[in-house]
Amino acid sequence: MPSVPFKKILIANRGEIAVRVIQACKELGIHTVAVYSEADRYSSHVRYADQAICIGPAKSARSYLDVSAIISAAEITNVDAIHPGYGFLSENAGFAEVCETSGIRFIGPQPGVIRLMGVKEQARAFMREMGVPVLPGSPGVLASPEEALLLAEEIGYPVILKASAGGGGRGMRVVHEAKDLPALFAQAQQEAGAAFSSADVYLEKFIAAPRHIEFRFWPTIRATSRSWASASAAFSGATRS
Amino acid sequence: MRQPVGMLSYRKMTVDEIRELIQLASETGIAELEVQRGDSRVRIRRAAFAPQEIVLAPPAYAAPAPAQPVALAPAAPASPPEPKERDKAADPGLTLVKSPIVGTFYECPSPGSPPFVRLGEKVQPGKVLCIIESMKLMNEIECETSGIVESRLVMNGQPVEYGEALFAIRTV
Numbered sequence: 394m395p396s397v398p399f400k401k402i403l404i405a406n407r408g409e410i411a412v413r414v415i416q417a418c419k420e421l422g423i424h425t426v427a428v429y430s431e432a433d434r435y436s437s438h439v440r441y442a443d444q445a446i447c448i449g450p451a452k453s454a455r456s457y458l459d460v461s462a463i464i465s466a467a468e469i470t471n472v473d474a475i476h477p478g479y480g481f482l483s484e485n486a487g488f489a490e491v492c493e494t495s496g497i498r499f500i501g502p503q504p505g506v507i508r509l510m511g512v513k514e515q516a517r518a519f520m521r522e523m524g525v526p527v528l529p530g531s532p533g534v535l536a537s538p539e540e541a542l543l544l545a546e547e548i549g550y551p552v553i554l555k556a557s558a559g560g561g562g563r564g565m566r567v568v569h570e571a572k573d574l575p576a577l578f579a580q581a582q583q584e585a586g587a588a589f590s591s592a593d594v595y596l597e598k599f600i601a602a603p604r605h606i607e608f609r610f611w612p613t614i615r616a617t618s619r620s621w622a623s624a625s626a627a628f629s630g631a632t633r634s
Numbered sequence: 635m636r637q638p639v640g641m642l643s644y645r646k647m648t649v650d651e652i653r654e655l656i657q658l659a660s661e662t663g664i665a666e667l668e669v670q671r672g673d674s675r676v677r678i679r680r681a682a683f684a685p686q687e688i689v690l691a692p693p694a695y696a697a698p699a700p701a702q703p704v705a706l707a708p709a710a711p712a713s714p715p716e717p718k719e720r721d722k723a724a725d726p727g728l729t730l731v732k733s734p735i736v737g738t739f740y741e742c743p744s745p746g747s748p749p750f751v752r753l754g755e756k757v758q759p760g761k762v763l764c765i766i767e768s769m770k771l772m773n774e775i776e777c778e779t780s781g782i783v784e785s786r787l788v789m790n791g792q793p794v795e796y797g798e799a800l801f802a803i804r805t806v
Contacts, residue, residue: 431796431797446736446795446796447736447795447796447797447798448736448795448796449736449796450796456796461735461768461769462735462736462768462796464769465735465736465737465768465769466736466795468769469736469737469738469793469794470793495769
């Protein structure tokens with residue numbers, strides 16, 4: 394396998410995000426294809442890429458979020474892979490799957506991993522299973538406010554109720570006192586149901602001033618589950634010490 | 635579609651070469667010419683064909699272009715696609731049929747069969763003009779106006795982007 398696995402990739406994003414990916418590709422000698430909506434015709438990512446394809450009108454649902462428009466653009470430009478950037482389709486397991494079936498590499502996690510991490514209480518369970526420490530909280534989806542009250546008592550307030558399928562800060566409620574919990578539980582469920590078509594919520598200890606520590610894994614395409622296991626072992630060791 | 639060139643030809647273009655290209659462009663009368671060699675790319679567009687919209691657009695170069703009489707941007711940015719229909723669009727009697735999707739243009743239902751429409755043919759709304767293949771799906775593109783097919787603006791089998799003009803229909 395050559396050191397750079399791709400000759401040409403399509404960046405399914407816009408603006409600064411796309412420009413940064415294109416910049417990295419230029420450094421690696423990879424040819425780039427930008428996609429854009431009619432609203433972004435004169436955007437810098439369009440000019441900066443080697444090639445650019447208009448994929449739809451201004452509305453992102455019909456351009457940057459339109460799976461078939463992006464796959465078609467990838468097919469007519471003969472790219473080896475699609476880089477989704479972040480946001481838009483980057484955490485869409487369905488899109489990652491379509492890429493795979495279309496014979497185009499999705500530069501990102503495998504569909505199963507995206508799906509697993511998208512369901513937060515499953516992601517927590519998986520992390521626990523892997524020996525990665527997680528905040529104290531409910532083992533799964535909460536069945537009732539009563540169950541939440543019991544758990545919160547055990548963990549200690551404040552706690553946070555979160556939508557299992559959540560994202561973008563919706564379906565979350567911080568609870569400081571037991572008396573507020575039932576009402577906030579109902580609100581979180583309602584918001585989650587409306588935004589993510591799943592009213593599932595779980596609970597965990599609320600950290601008022603968290604520190605965000607990010608670990609980035611840069612596996613090569615040949616990486617095996619063994620590398621993940623050793624990486625996660627190193628990760629849990631690091632946080633425990 | 636631009637293709638990479640071999641590593642050996644990675645050298646800068648000279649001013650003389652650019653001058654030659656300009657001459658070539660004006661002699662042949664073509665609207666636009668773009669040549670890439672290694673990191674150098676030069677695009678020559680004749681003023682008569684330059685659409686106003688492009689002239690007004692800010693030059694959104696990510697990398698500063700070197701001070702040369704002709705723009706010769708290193709690792710040159712891709713040109714913003716200029717729909718080819720511009721000169722046609724000026725004619726009020728012409729309606730352009732634009733591609734509603736990204737895909738591959740086909741003039742006929744299957745290889746070897748006659749095209750859906752021929753130049754000079756009278757068409758009505760609902761008449762299938764071509765197929766755009768997208769993700770193995772054949773999407774029939776229908777005419778929305780009535781008139782005469784004056785020109786076909788893309789080649790059979792050519793990839794098309796969203797909004798690209800496919801046909802010009804003269805309304806009668």
